[in-house]
Amino acid sequence: MSVNQEWTPNIVAFCCNWCSYAGADLAGSGRMNYPANVKIIRIPCSCRLNPLFVLRAFQRGADGVILCGCHPGDCHYSTGNYYARRRMTMLFSMLDYLGIERGRTRVEWVSAAEGAKFAATMNDFVKTITDLGENKKLEDLRCKK
């Protein structure tokens, strides 16, 4: 395998349409910088995130996966993010138990008004993942280029 000097992490950010996705927009229109290697996938609510999507993202080459949703209490479907919170807690715990690095998964609540928080969160997450390096433990060799 050739050593890639230029390695930058692949980040998948699942963003709730009603808050964090708009927050990302705001970050964009406010010209706040966050790294281009954050790939945003829009979901209708944080609870749309099937835990399988997280595994799938890692399989297809993500080095870190973050879920952004409305603040607890602000979900547009009232309770979606409360369910998502428990699901992700259990999923992250299972990944941790299997020895996957803890920093690779994260949940952050970002509202539509928090463009700056969105940018800051992404910068921080990218830094964490850059420090952790490539995702080796949950990579799928079949999906390697």
Add this chain to the structure above:
Amino acid sequence: MQEMIKERVLTLINEGAADRVLAWETGEFFYDRTPKFFDKNNVNDLKYDSFCGANVTKYLIAEMPKEGKTIVLVKPCDSYSLNQLCTEHRVNREKVYALGVGCRGKIDVEKLRTMGIKGITAITEEGDTLTVSTLYGEKKVARKDALLDKCLCCKGKEHKGVDEVIGDSEETSVGDKFEMVAKLEAMTPDERFEFWRGELSKCIRCNACRNVCPACSCIKCVFDNPKSGVDNKAAADDFEENMFHIIRAYHVAGRCTDCGECSRVCPQGIPLHLLNRKMIKDINELYGDYQAGAEIGQRHPLTDYTLSDDEPSVVHERGGANA
């Protein structure tokens, strides 16, 4: 106890209270007890003894479209599975007569083999001693040394929500079921990764753990979907192994009654219960003590929430050595 059960079953059928019974018959080997439906004509072949470790409740699902009522024999641990199946509307409790049967722990023939006892031709028991006849002579083994692992962490001998109980039970639990989980939690992530790679790479994807699990009862399963990337008979690489096991354990989180069947049937001896119990332990610690299947109609922790639940980062903040 077996004769008492047969008699009671016959009476129930003759009285018109039920039409058939789901229990065990002798399988390929003398110690095999496989699930079987009996009616009053063949109920005499019904077996209930120390080899009936298998949990038969899942077989009720296919019975539901049929007319009439089915008697099901349930050990204390099986009663939790039955309740869980009813909670999930897989089994209609009204079409079932749950006949609790006493249990003093079930024998694991594999354990006898790992003790070096080969060529087993018969096993008889008297009190706390097993007499194992082999091609090479007789061996005496303490009964408690030959019990299934699940029996050593038995949830207790109370049948939950059954219609009637026949026969006595004896306490068999000796251990703390979370002991090994706690040991793993105390390891470093790399050690845990090594441990699980070692275990999960043994998996031959026979799917027995899926097929036996009473909590795992979808008719269309992701593991049969060629588009899922986890449908292979043999895992293509580490990722697929991990993916299979994460899905298997995670999707029964909150619904797994810890019946122990998945670990019991695994031909590769993979300690699947350590994955399930991790989920159970987390749920207990984060969302309050919960026992799946304790009663019908419970709302399970992953379809519930409180406003003050911990954030997911809690799993990254817990624990010292493994940070």
